[in-house]
Structures are given as structure tokens and as C-alpha cells.
Amino acid sequence: MSAMPFGRVEPAALFRYVLRLGDLSLVLGQRLGEWVGHSPALEEDLGLANIALDLIGQARLFLSYAGEVEAKGRGEDDLAFLRDQGEYLNATLAEQPNGDFGQTIVRQVLIDAFQLELYERMQTSTDERLAAIAAKSLKEVRYHLRYSSGWLVRLGDGTEESHVRAQTALDKLWPYTVELFAEDELDRAMAEGGIAPRLSEVQAAWSERIDAILAEATLKRPKDRPHSWHGKRGLHSEHLGYLLAEMQHLQRAHPGARW
Amino acid sequence: MDKAMEDNRQWPLFEVFVRPRGGLDHKHVGSLHAADARMAIDHARDLYTRRQEGVSIWVVPSKDITASDPAETDSLFEPARDKIYRHPTFYEIPEEVKTL
Numbered sequence: 001m002s003a004m005p006f007g008r009v010e011p012a013a014l015f016r017y018v019l020r021l022g023d024l025s026l027v028l029g030q031r032l033g034e035w036v037g038h039s040p041a042l043e044e045d046l047g048l049a050n051i052a053l054d055l056i057g058q059a060r061l062f063l064s065y066a067g068e069v070e071a072k073g074r075g076e077d078d079l080a081f082l083r084d085q086g087e088y089l090n091a092t093l094a095e096q097p098n099g100d101f102g103q104t105i106v107r108q109v110l111i112d113a114f115q116l117e118l119y120e121r122m123q124t125s126t127d128e129r130l131a132a133i134a135a136k137s138l139k140e141v142r143y144h145l146r147y148s149s150g151w152l153v154r155l156g157d158g159t160e161e162s163h164v165r166a167q168t169a170l171d172k173l174w175p176y177t178v179e180l181f182a183e184d185e186l187d188r189a190m191a192e193g194g195i196a197p198r199l200s201e202v203q204a205a206w207s208e209r210i211d212a213i214l215a216e217a218t219l220k221r222p223k224d225r226p227h228s229w230h231g232k233r234g235l236h237s238e239h240l241g242y243l244l245a246e247m248q249h250l251q252r253a254h255p256g257a258r259w
Numbered sequence: 260m261d262k263a264m265e266d267n268r269q270w271p272l273f274e275v276f277v278r279p280r281g282g283l284d285h286k287h288v289g290s291l292h293a294a295d296a297r298m299a300i301d302h303a304r305d306l307y308t309r310r311q312e313g314v315s316i317w318v319v320p321s322k323d324i325t326a327s328d329p330a331e332t333d334s335l336f337e338p339a340r341d342k343i344y345r346h347p348t349f350y351e352i353p354e355e356v357k358t359l
Contacts, residue, residue, distance in 0.1 A: 041270065041292060042292075043306065046302075046306055047302065146301070150297055154294065
């Protein structure tokens with residue numbers, strides 16, 4: 001019998017992988033939260049906040065589990081509020097600024113579709129906890145994509161200005177999508193251990209889904225370029241530091257504060 | 260683009276009806292602004308079913324609702340007032356009938 005308590009993967013590797021999942025949701029949720037009070041309409045304020053809360057809920061499940069896997073007594077709050085940016089393992093796309101509403105929507109569509117295809121396949125993970133989180137989150141993510149893709153079609157196939165803005169945002173954010181599917185040794189270990197699906201498989205499904213949405217939105221799919229982003233390994237763009245500073249300020253200034 | 264939106268940069272108004280869990284009919288719960296029907300459903304979901312209030316949503320453009328004229332209230336509804344025989348209160352219900 002192997003000494004490894006998590007099937008065929010090392011706890012340290014699983015810990016890092018679960019952080020990747022949790023940090024993606026957490027950082028994106030925090031970004032969406034920035035819209036509260038600033039959305040184009042009261043109804044969108046609530047829509048975006050709802051999605052933000054879903055994502056933060058997912059992050060809590062992932063980070064709690066990561067803390068248990070690590071087994072050093074760190075809970076979800078410690079992991080969310082007391083890690084520095086180099087320890088955050090979200091893909092770089094999630095931390096990109098909101099920009100205009102179109103840019104927020106493009107970022108959302110790209111990540112919603114990724115999470116949808118990932119979670120769908122993770123429901124059969126050999127890690128029962130991850131399978132359960134994926135199954136629960138999948139229902140939320142399906143709605144997120146319905147919301148975001150509806151908006152992308154509305155913007156892309158809308159006025160001339162909304163079309164240009166949507167295409168500009170797509171061109172700007174597209175290069176970051178390459179990192180989502182760039183399989184490194186950690187992704188490979190998870191796939192081989194039956195913990196997570198192959199990223200190439202997720203990518204194929206994602207690509208098909210995105211193509212259909214872009215076609216309806218009359219937007220042009222940009223070309224893939226070699227990526228130079230490594231947020232999944234803790235090497236982030238300049239934007240994450242500011243996001244974390246705001247998100248973590250209270251816990252850093254008043255350690256252990258509760259309400 | 261909808262004319263109303265061009266005029267005042269405001270999305271058209273929709274009326275929202277929600278069927279509660281276990282309920283048989285959709286009830287009017289309020290209204291909201293949305294650019295199109297699909298967005299209205301999304302907004303209604305976020306605004307009116309966030310606490311599990313419903314299992315089905317209808318949205319209707321408010322402009323498509325024809326309402327009775329408040330000035331005609333008397334002529335429309337007063338005449339029914341003295342026709343109490345229209346209420347089925349004159350029947351005796353047999354005790355054996357439990358649910359009516």
C-alpha cells in the first residue's frame with residue numbers, strides 16, 4: 001500500500017493543484033466584485049455580484065480542501081488573505097483588469113467556458129472531494145456562461161462601437177488563454193493520477209464552444225501566439241499585487257478580525 | 260435598437276412573473292429593465308429568485324400589457340358589487356366532502 005493518502009499523487013502536488021483551481025475562482029470573483037456600484041445598470045450590478053459570490057463560494061471549497069491536503073493547520077481564510085502574490089497560482093487571465101464592460105465580459109466568457117469544460121470532466125475525478133466540488137460548481141458555471149455569452153453576442157452583434165470594443169478586448173485577452181491549456185508537470189501528474197482531465201481534452205471542447213459563441217457574436221477569433229505568462233506557477237502580471245493589496249488589507253492590518 | 264432606448268438610454272421595462280416551488284400559477288413579482296427578453300430572464304433570475312423563490316419565470320414587455328383604465332373603475336367593477344348571488348355561498352356542503 002502506498003504511503004500517499006491521495007491516490008497516485010503527492011499531497012504537495014495536489015495542494016498546489018487545488019490552489020490553482022481555487023485561486024482562479026477567487027481572483028476572478030474579486031475582480032467582478034469591483035463592479036458593484038459601478039455597473040451600467042442596477043440589474044447588472046446584481047448579476048455580476050451574484051456571479052462573484054458563486055466564484056468566491058467555489059474558492060472557499062477549494063481553499064478549505066487545499067488546507068486539509070497541506071495539513072499544516074491553514075484554513076481557507078489563511079490561504080486567501082495571508083499568501084503573497086508569488087504563492088497565488090491562478091492563471092494570469094483571471095487577474096487582468098476589468099477594463100470596460102466589454103473586456104469584463106470577454107474575460108468572463110473565456111474563463112466560464114474553461115471552468116465548464118474542466119468541471120464537467122472533473123466530476124469523475126478519483127479524488128472524491130474534487131469530484132463533488134466540480135459537480136456543485138458546474139451548475140453555477142453553466143449559468144455564468146449563459147450570462148456572459150449572452151452579453152458577448154449582444155455586444156459583438158450590437159452597435160458598431162460595441163462590436164469594436166468587444167473585438168478589441170478579445171484581441172487583448174486572447175493571448176492569456178494559451179496559459180490555461182499549457183500543460184506543465186503538475187497538470188500532467190494530476191491527469192495521470194486521474195485527479196483531473198487532460199488539458200488538451202479540455203482545450204478541444206473549450207475551443208469548439210468558444211468558436212460557436214464568437215460566430216454568433218460576429219467576432220473574429222485571434223491567432224494563438226506562444227505565451228509568456230506563468231501565473232499558474234506564481235509569476236504574475238503587475239495587476240495581481242494591487243488586487244491582493246485591496247482584498248487582503250483588512251486581514252493584514254487586523255489579523256484574525258471577524259465580523 | 261429599441262426606440263425607447265434611443266430616446267432616453269434606458270432599457271425597456273419587463274414585467275416578471277414567478278411560479279413558486281409547489282405553486283401552480285405564475286404570480287407577478289415586479290418589473291425590471293433589460294435590453295431583450297433573454298436578458299430579462301437573467302435579470303429576473305438574479306433579482307427575484309435568489310432566495311429560491313421560484314422554479315419558473317415568465318417575462319413580458321410592459322408595453323405589451325393592456326391595462327384597464329383607472330377612470331373606468333366604477334363602471335367596470337361597481338356593477339358586480341350587489342350581485343352577491345354570484346358567490347357560491349348559498350350551498351350547503353355535505354360533511355363528507357373534505358376538500359373543496
